[in-house]
Amino acid sequence: xxxxxxxxxxxxxxxxxxxxxxxxxxxxxxxxxxxxxxxxxxxxxxxxxxxxxxxxxxxxxxxxxxxxxxxxxxxxxxxxxxxxxxxxxxxxxxxxxxxxxxxxxxxxxxxxxxxxxxxxxxxxxxxxxxxxxxxxxxxxxxxxxxxxxxxxxxxxxxxxxxxxxxxxxxxxxxxxxxxxxxxxxxxxxxxxxxxxxxxxxxxxxxxxxxxxxxxxxxxxxxxxxxxxxxxxxxxxxxxxxxxxxxxxxxxxxxxxxxxxxxxxxxxxxxxxxxxxxxxxxxxxxxxxxxxxxxxxxxxxxxxxxxxxxxxxxxxxxxxxxxxxxxxxxxxxxxxxxxxxxxxxxxxxxxxxxxxxxxxxxxxxxxxxxxxxxxxxxxxxxxxxxxxxxxxxxxxxxxxxxxxxxxxxxxxxxxxxxxxxxxxxxxxxxxxxxxxxxxxxxxxxxxxxxxxxxxxxxxxxxxxxxxxxxxxxxxxxxxxxxxxxxxx
Numbered sequence: 258x259x260x261x262x263x264x265x266x267x268x269x270x271x272x273x274x275x276x277x278x279x280x281x282x283x284x285x286x287x288x289x290x291x292x293x294x295x296x297x298x299x300x301x302x303x304x305x306x307x308x309x310x311x312x313x314x315x316x317x318x319x320x321x322x323x324x325x326x327x328x329x330x331x332x333x334x335x336x337x338x339x340x341x342x343x344x345x346x347x348x349x350x351x352x353x354x355x356x357x358x359x360x361x362x363x364x365x366x367x368x369x370x371x372x373x374x375x376x377x378x379x380x381x382x383x384x385x386x387x388x389x390x391x392x393x394x395x396x397x398x399x400x401x402x403x404x405x406x407x408x409x410x411x412x413x414x415x416x417x418x419x420x421x422x423x424x425x426x427x428x429x430x431x432x433x434x435x436x437x438x439x440x441x442x443x444x445x446x447x448x449x450x451x452x453x454x455x456x457x458x459x460x461x462x463x464x465x466x467x468x469x470x471x472x473x474x475x476x477x478x479x480x481x482x483x484x485x486x487x488x489x490x491x492x493x494x495x496x497x498x499x500x501x502x503x504x505x506x507x508x509x510x511x512x513x514x515x516x517x518x519x520x521x522x523x524x525x526x527x528x529x530x531x532x533x534x535x536x537x538x539x540x541x542x543x544x545x546x547x548x549x550x551x552x553x554x555x556x557x558x559x560x561x562x563x564x565x566x567x568x569x570x571x572x573x574x575x576x577x578x579x580x581x582x583x584x585x586x587x588x589x590x591x592x593x594x595x596x597x598x599x600x601x602x603x604x605x606x607x608x609x610x611x612x613x614x615x616x617x618x619x620x621x622x623x624x625x626x627x628x629x630x631x632x633x634x635x636x637x638x639x640x641x642x643x644x645x646x647x648x649x650x651x652x653x654x655x656x657x658x659x660x661x662x663x664x665x666x667x668x669x670x671x672x673x674x675x676x677x678x679x680x681x682x683x684x685x686x687x688x689x690x691x692x693x694x695x696x697x698x699x700x701x702x703x704x705x706x707x708x709x710x711x712x713x714x715x716x717x718x719x720x721x722x723x724x725x726x727x728x729x730x731x732x733x734x735x736x737x738x739x740x741x742x743x744x
């Protein structure tokens with residue numbers, strides 16, 4: 258590894274982009290590794306601090322960035338006695354992602370830590386944020402991602418270096434531009450080749466921002482991913498009609514996400530026009546209907562590999578149609594907080610059409626549990642399997658707040674089910690998560706793990722959340738099995 262060229266090391270370290278702990282260890286190996294890994298670790302440090310839930314790391318991060326500012330600027334900000342000398346690496350040049358709200362929040366936390374809580378005015382915090390953003394725009398070798406979510410403190414396009422630096426951005430998030438509606442107009446003139454666009458539509462049809470959004474969409478020729486957050490806006494259908502009528506986007510778009518959208522009756526027909534669609538997510542959408550016969554062509558949805566349905570009532574006919582048309586292309590199927598009226602039929606459609614599923618997530622009821630066996634027996638490529646009780650809210654379970662109390666769940670005696678599951682788990686399985694009130698004895702879990710070991714299953718995650726009867730014996734059995742697999 259010490260003799261690998263920089264380009265090879267960079268390719269290796271890019272695979273660790275989401276594993277900051279390992280990436281940081283790579284920096285400490287030697288100078289060559291450090292030079293190759295530092296740019297990757299410093300692509301988006303503000304998000305990293307938030308993701309790791311370690312806000313205290315923001316103080317040295319801000320100190321580092323502020324140390325690069327010219328001495329005259331530092332003096333004007335009144336921070337010359339706080340920050341140290343610039344470091345060996347030119348960290349600002351590696352920044353690739355700008356999120357105005359994250360940088361502003363980081364400056365606020367830094368100011369509270371350095372000067373005391375609430376001792377720094379909002380105007381001063383905003384000014385420091387503005388100075389930092391301008392420095393990033395002028396000194397980063399390229400900006401690939403811009404997040405304008407609630408960026409209502411200043412117009413970033415008025416900053417020095419914005420026109421040049423932001424012309425190469427590939428991903429944009431736009432939300433609530435009432436204070437600076439011309440930001441979207443500025444974006445349209447700068448950005449021509451975006452790959453990913455996330456739009457929050459909080460406006461009425463007569464809002465001047467709407468025209469700017471339409472112009473922005475019409476200038477994009479290479480868009481691959483789009484997320485539309487409707488927020489019950491009457492402007493959504495105009496946007497969707499515009500996208501659905503663009504023949505360029507019919508070919509280029511591969512990922513579409515709808516959040517809280519209300520469709521008209523042509524939604525399925527419009528969606529079928531995007532013949533390269535790979536990823537489809539529907540979250541809290543209404544009136545997602547349509548005449549199946551209108552789109553019953555051999556080519557529609559044939560490339561769909563990911564289907565995620567969250568908190569909506571979907572016509573079973575449409576679900577069957579999507580599963581049938583995507584067929585063996587579908588590898589990811591998720592139902593979040595979604596009451597599947599006939600789970601047994603859904604499983605039958607999966608095993609009949611979608612035998613290449615690798616990831617399956619579903620919120621189910623206790624009486625629907627036995628259908629898991631059929632899924633395991635027929636879908637032999639499953640790698641990730643996650644079921645949770647329909648009474649649980651997925652978002653709450655992922656990041657529960659302090660006062661969160663899970664609802665009372667119906668008890669299920671899992672002894673016989675575990676025995677059968679252990680005998681039919683696909684050899685490809687790596688993760689099993691069960692968030693349900695299963696009664697599992699120590700003997701039950703030992704028998705289950707023994708079956709997994711006898712079939713040489715190489716699982717990495719086994720999680721039973723909310724299950725009854727769990728104790729130290731259960732944990733030791735699972736821990737021992739997982740440790741053996743990770744040797």
